[in-house]
Structure formats: structure tokens, C-alpha cells
Ligand SMILES: Nc1ncnc2c1ncn2[C@@H]1O[C@H](COP(=O)(O)OP(=O)(O)O)[C@@H](O)[C@H]1O
């Protein structure tokens with residue numbers, strides 16, 4: 528991964544970013560949880576942190592949330608350098624909703640919020656609790672024991688708890704994991720609502736479509752950052768374009784045919800007499816490919832343009848060699 532400063536900066540340059548992360552790494556002994564991670568998140572942005580299980584998402588949240596110390600690199604969180612002496616200041620401005628809500632199931636929704644409001648030593652807890660309940664549309668459930676609530680409702684209580692301190696930056700660690708589609712959709716709507724209030728949201732997910740739907744920008748992580756950008760940019764960048772060529776018989780020397788063509792960035796054989804060529808401008812490349820094939824004496828059956836799906840490329844990005852990812 529290159530110099531951290533080359534990453535695209537957040538959209539709003541007037542305000543200091545909500546998060547600014549430079550070459551951050553965390554190791555547990557020999558195990559690398561994440562490495563050399565750099566990005567900025569603008570104020571009010573919904574930033575997606577997308578990656579498979581074990582990619583380092585939760586560890587990144589815990590490091591930025593001041594719960595564990597990074598091994599190397601630097602960051603600012605809500606304007607404060609991520610240093611032990613700033614832990615209190617940072618924690619006053621952020622909230623972390625962990626993967627499992629960690630509510631007291633025998634206590635009511637209200638009692639849970641009261642307990643945490645007390646723990647956070649909030650001034651004016653009653654008002655904060657009421658506002659959190661309203662924001663998460665839970666006022667009618669305040670007296671219900673958390674233990675009888677559905678998973679989706681518990682997740683909403685956890686969100687309400689995270690909102691108690693009115694955070695500038697809210698870390699949501701896989702907020703829809705294990706929820707049914709209806710409950711997941713509800714959480715999505717709540718996140719959209721929070722965004723409209725100007726809360727900066729750092730959302731981890733292993734679900735591509737969730738990142739696409741909710742996030743202003745998305746970073747793809749698998750221990751190292753593989754790509755970062757707006758969903759539509761990632762689409763364009765990741766939708767690698769190819770030409771698929773089928774010939775009547777295998778080419779004698781495919782490298783000689785395809786290797787000399789400037790418009791072709793690479794090629795591979797994908798079955799017998801079936802070639803996949805990488806080309807950023809497939810339309811522009813096709814005539815030259817046809818001429819080269821004819822000159823080589825090949826009988827061309829077809830030349831077609833294809834695009835891999837975003838999902839294909841995502842899987843390849845998180846799976847393959849770091850260098851395999853487009854920049
Ligand atoms: N406290 C820990 N001690 C040792 N290894 C850990 C610890 N926490 C996380 N890891 C390791 O760091 C890697 C990233 O984990 P994690 O951040 O939980 O990934 P994700 O949230 O993306 O699924 C994994 O290999 C995990 O086993």
C-alpha cells in the first residue's frame with residue numbers, strides 16, 4: 528500500500544475531518560489484525576468499512592474508539608489525536624455500538640438506558656434518554672424488558688444507548704448482522720435518519736449491498752485497505768471490463784496475437800479456445816483484436832464485451848493479492 532496521504536480526502540475540506548487515519552496498524556503478537564490503513568472521513572459522512580470476517584473491522588473500530596491501543600501509525604478522532612491522554616476527550620465525542628448489543632435483558636429498555644446514562648455521567652439524563660428513545664422510535668417500548676424484545680428491537684435499543692451521549696461520530700459494528708430483512712431495513716432507515724442529523728457514521732459490514740445502499744464512501748478492507756471511494760466510483764473502477772474471444776481452434780501462439788496489442792492490458796485462457804482479454808476500452812480494442820486474430824489465421828467465432836459483477840470483483844479484491852486490486 529502506498530503513501531497514506533494519497534488517499535482521497537473527505538468531501539468537506541472546511542471542517543477538520545471527523546476521522547483521519549494514517550498508516551494505522553494493530554498486531555496481536557504475530558497476528559496482524561490490520562495493517563497500514565489510511566483514510567479520512569468527513570463530518571456528516573456515512574463511511575462504510577467493508578470486508579469479510581476476520582478482515583480487521585472490529586479491531587479498527589476498537590482502536591479508533593480508544594478501547595485498544597494501535598501498534599503503529601496515527602489518527603485523529605473527532606479532531607483529537609488518538610493518544611492515551613486524549614482518551615476522555617475522544618470518548619466524550621464518539622459512541623461505539625459493538626457487534627453484540629450487551630444489554631441487561633432482565634431490565635427494561637428505560638432501565639438499561641438509565642443505567643448507561645448514569646455510567647456515562649450524562650448531565651440531564653432524562654432529556655437525553657427521551658430523545659434517544661424518540662429517535663429510535665422506542666418510546667412505546669420503554670417499559671418492556673429487553674429480554675422479550677426481538678433481535679431487531681434490541682438492536683434499536685443498542686442504537687438508542689449509543690445516541691445517549693449525542694456523539695459526533697458513531698461507530699456501528701455490523702449493526703444488521705443476524706437481522707431479518709425487515710429489521711435490517713429498519714436499521715438502515717434509522718441510519719439514514721442519523722445521517723440527516725449530521726452524525727458522522729462509521730459503519731462496518733460484510734455485506735456489499737448494505738455498504739452500497741447506505742454509504743457516501745466505502746473502504747474495502749482485508750487486513751490492508753484494498754480500495755476506497757464512492758460506491759459509484761468503486762463500481763466503475765471495480766467493474767473491470769473484458770473482451771471474451773472464442774475461436775474455432777486454440778491459437779498456436781496467443782501471446783503473440785494478444786501481447787502486441789496496445790489496447791489489451793492482459794489476457795488469460797479460460798477454457799479451450801476461449802480467451803479473456805482485459806481492456807479499459809473494449810469497443811476501441813475489438814477491431815484490432817479481430818485483425819490480429821485474422822492475421823494469425825484464426826477462425827473467430829465471437830468477440831463479446833463483458834463486465835464482471837461488483838460482487839465478483841469484491842470477492843477477488845478481498846481474496847487475492849493486495850497488488851491484484853485496481854488502484
Ligand atoms: N484480542 C485479540 N487477540 C488476538 N487476535 C485478535 C484479537 N482480536 C482480534 N484478533 C484477530 O484479528 C483479526 C481481525 O479480527 P476482527 O477485527 O475481529 O475482524 P472482523 O471484525 O473484520 O471480523 C482476526 O484474525 C482475529 O482473530
Ligand SMILES: [Mg+2]
Pocket residue numbers: 584585586626700701
Ligand atoms: Mg467484527
